[in-house]
Amino acid sequence: MTTASDWLARIRALPLPERVRIMNVCGGHERSITMAGLRHALPQNIELIPGPGCPVCICPEEDIYEAIQLALNEDIVLLAYGDMLRVPVNVPRAAARTLEAARAQGADVRPVASPVEAARIARENPDIPVIFFAAGFETTTAPTAALLVEGVPDNLFILLSGRLTWPAVALLLNSDTPGFDALVAPGHVATIMGPEEWDFVVNLHGIPAAVAGFTTESLLAAMYSTLRQLIEGRRFLDNCYPEVVRPGGNRIAQQHLHQTMDVCDANWRGIGVIPYSGFVLNETCRAHDARVHFPAYADDARRRAGEMPPGCDCAKVVLGRIYPNECRLFGVACQPRHPIGPCMVSDEGACRIWWSGGLRAPAGAADRVNVTP
Ligand code: SF4
Secondary structure: OHHHHHHHHHHOOOOOOOOEEEEEEHHHHHHHHHOOOHHHHHHOOOOEEEEEOOOHHHHHHHHHHHHHHHHOOOOOOOEEEEHHHHHOOOOOOOOOOOOHHHHHOOOOEEOOOOOHHHHHHHHHHOOEEEEEEEOOOOOHHHHHHHHHHHOOOOOOOEEEEOOOHHHHOOOOHHHHOOOOOEEEEHHHHHHOOOOOHHHHHHHHHOEEEEEEEOOOHHHHHHHHHHHHHHOOOOOOEOOOOOOOOOOOOHHHHHHHHHEEEEEEEEOOOOEEEEEEEEEOOOOHHHHHHHHHOOOOOOOHHHHHOOOOOOOHHHHHHHOOOOOOOOOOOOOEEEOEEEEEHHHHHHOOOHHHHHOOOOOOOOOOOOOOOOOOO
């Protein structure tokens, strides 16, 4: 087996260009990279850029606001993945700005770890409507689809805020300034949707790409592959996570998604509407669609793009335009205990990962890691 040290030695032996920017689009990848200290271990001319890989960070403000208001104003139980409870929205000081604050004001808000747990809570409370705020990328949306196909209790409703990852990368690549030279594609998404979903990066844009898992070895293998592609002038989508990622992906999971949801244009917090980047429940799930059966509290003004808290640069962080430590609030006003923006809340948010991983020096400091913008 090729060890991480072996992969590092191979990368160091490559005739690297002066500057190479490799983007990842998975919070799990960013966590593995940061915790393993890869930014320090790799040659300084390789820059590792965290990209749009945090579903909590891009969940539109209007959906979180809707969940908060449903919890406060309707006689329901509101369930959400744990990270989502602390994500703030922009409201007047006295109002609940997170689901956690709504709970403190008396709302029945509970964290869950899976759709199965949501169904269990609904069965245990048959006389109360239970709303599951299902926010996430393909990997967390597919289990919600599976649950809907299998059948859910009559009193369980889904407030869906699902997103697809590849359209955000397409948005970057279609811009004048993609900001990266190679891509490490998300292995867990490829497991569900199939690695072919990332072919466009190579075929349409000529950017080297490789699918990676979460181990240091898999990530370094993917980086080595993309670097060799760059140096040798070859382009192909490499699969460096073959033990899990198979051609075509998980057909059953895809079928579940197809049976229960449609793909739609969708708003990404701070970024705006990205074409074909969201999941919406289809007609077959109407009986369990919270958006059909409960009032809409978010108004048009709240649906506008650019609703990060004042001073928060999460949108730029998510798009890889800046590094977390280039936000002027990073580690000063904004820390995990009192987060300003969603990227400091979620375990998959780049700001929180960098802070937790000890990358705390502000950009420009003497001990700055290789993070030249
Ligand atoms: S450090 Fe805080 S305020 Fe700045 S981008 Fe990250 S989450 Fe937003």
